[in-house]
Amino acid sequence: MAVAIRTATEADIPQILAFIRALAAYERAPRAVKATEADLLRDGFGPRPFFECLIADCDGQPAGFAFYFFDYSTWMGRPGIYLEDLFVDPGVRGHGIGKALLQRVAAIALEKGCARLKWEVLDWNTPAIDFYRAMGAEFMDEWRTVRLAGDALARLAGPTRQMESAS
Amino acid sequence: MAVAIRTATEADIPQILAFIRALAAYERAPRAVKATEADLLRDGFGPRPFFECLIADCDGQPAGFAFYFFDYSTWMGRPGIYLEDLFVDPGVRGHGIGKALLQRVAAIALEKGCARLKWEVLDWNTPAIDFYRAMGAEFMDEWRTVRLAGDALARLAGPTRQMESAS
Numbered sequence: 593m594a595v596a597i598r599t600a601t602e603a604d605i606p607q608i609l610a611f612i613r614a615l616a617a618y619e620r621a622p623r624a625v626k627a628t629e630a631d632l633l634r635d636g637f638g639p640r641p642f643f644e645c646l647i648a649d650c651d652g653q654p655a656g657f658a659f660y661f662f663d664y665s666t667w668m669g670r671p672g673i674y675l676e677d678l679f680v681d682p683g684v685r686g687h688g689i690g691k692a693l694l695q696r697v698a699a700i701a702l703e704k705g706c707a708r709l710k711w712e713v714l715d716w717n718t719p720a721i722d723f724y725r726a727m728g729a730e731f732m733d734e735w736r737t738v739r740l741a742g743d744a745l746a747r748l749a750g751p752t753r754q755m756e757s758a759s
Numbered sequence: 760m761a762v763a764i765r766t767a768t769e770a771d772i773p774q775i776l777a778f779i780r781a782l783a784a785y786e787r788a789p790r791a792v793k794a795t796e797a798d799l800l801r802d803g804f805g806p807r808p809f810f811e812c813l814i815a816d817c818d819g820q821p822a823g824f825a826f827y828f829f830d831y832s833t834w835m836g837r838p839g840i841y842l843e844d845l846f847v848d849p850g851v852r853g854h855g856i857g858k859a860l861l862q863r864v865a866a867i868a869l870e871k872g873c874a875r876l877k878w879e880v881l882d883w884n885t886p887a888i889d890f891y892r893a894m895g896a897e898f899m900d901e902w903r904t905v906r907l908a909g910d911a912l913a914r915l916a917g918p919t920r921q922m923e924s925a926s
Contacts, residue, residue, distance in 0.1 A: 612833045612834070616834060624834045625833070625834050626834060626835050626836060627834065627836025631837065635831065635836070642830075642831045661831050662809055663809075663828055663841060663843070664809045664826075664828050664843060665794075665843075666792070666843055666844050667783060667788070667792050667793060668793050668794060669793060669794025669798030669799060670802070671809045674841075676832075676833055695916060698907070698915040698917075701916070702913065708906055708912065709906070710906050711904075711905050712903065712905065713902070713903050713905055714901055714902060715901055715902070716901075724905050727911060728907065728914065728915075729906060729911065730905070730907075730908075731903050731904070732903075732904040732906055734881055734883075735879040735880070735881060736879065736881075736888070736898050736900060737879055737900075738877065738879065738880055738891050738896045738899070739876070739897045739899055740865070740877075740894065741897075744894060744895025745865055745869065746865075747894075747895065748861060748862055748894060749862060749865035749866040749868070750862060
């Protein structure tokens with residue numbers, strides 16, 4: 593089995609969206625994906641890219657992806673990489689493809705002078721948790737992630753913004 | 760008390776670093792801040808800014824800041840704002856300065872077409888947790904944040920990278 597990691601191009605967008613959907617299904621949220629191919633084209637391949645993406649080809653066929661962007665550590669005074677999605681097709685797991693994707697992301701982080709890699713894992717996903725722990729990752733369990741979206745976000749932004757967001 | 764929110768400039772860098780240090784002390788990690796003024800200048804005000812920053816002036820004096828960057832939701836197919844730091848000087852708390860900073864960040868999020876605001880809070884910081892809950896924020900407690908840094912990051916990146924990072 594020959595595995596090659598490469599940077600995604602616009603031509604990979606349908607495949608990227610298929611991976612995003614497959615990962616959401618694994619995360620027990622199969623209907624959560626609202627993203628479209630047009631969204632990914634605009635936000636990843638336009639003048640202001642919000643993310644970068646790697647594809648793992650296995651014997652010439654896309655078999656997994658790593659989807660990431662740059663965050664920032666005010667304590668370190670350095671950017672970091674935030675790994676939003678990492679996924680390998682169930683049929684080809686156990687061949688080191690996920691590890692190869694993570695290794696490439698780590699290499700990019702060091703090339704760019706990043707202080708760290710960060711990501712999130714569901715608390716019931718013990719195979720992934722064990723895999724990350726063996727790698728030397730720390731779990732930041734003292735921190736709770738907070739999210740504000742939809743109506744609550746519009747309410748906070750104020751009455752004017754609320755009308756704009758509703759239009 | 761007159762409060763005004765404005766975008767930070769290079770001239771604010773010493774003040775931003777002072778806020779970062781004051782927040783770290785509040786978070787019980789007073790020695791965690793390695794960032795320098797040169798780091799913040801390079802990463803926030805160069806050709807590829809990794810973050811944006813707002814300053815709250817209170818009667819013409821800097822009294823707090825919001826430090827954020829853009830992340831991305833693969834489920835929504837939209838960028839989001841990740842609020843890395845939010846801080847108000849203890850001497851002027853209780854006057855709505857933190858709320859005013861958050862409101863401006865929320866307004867920027869809607870202007871930029873973002874799906875959500877995200878941030879982290881320490882699990883013992885109940886005043887902040889109550890404040891965020893009242894605002895309609897959700898706590899993503901099913902997700903654990905994972906971090907890989909230092910030697911573990913270099914090890915993952917591979918032997919070549921390890922040597923480079925040590926040099």
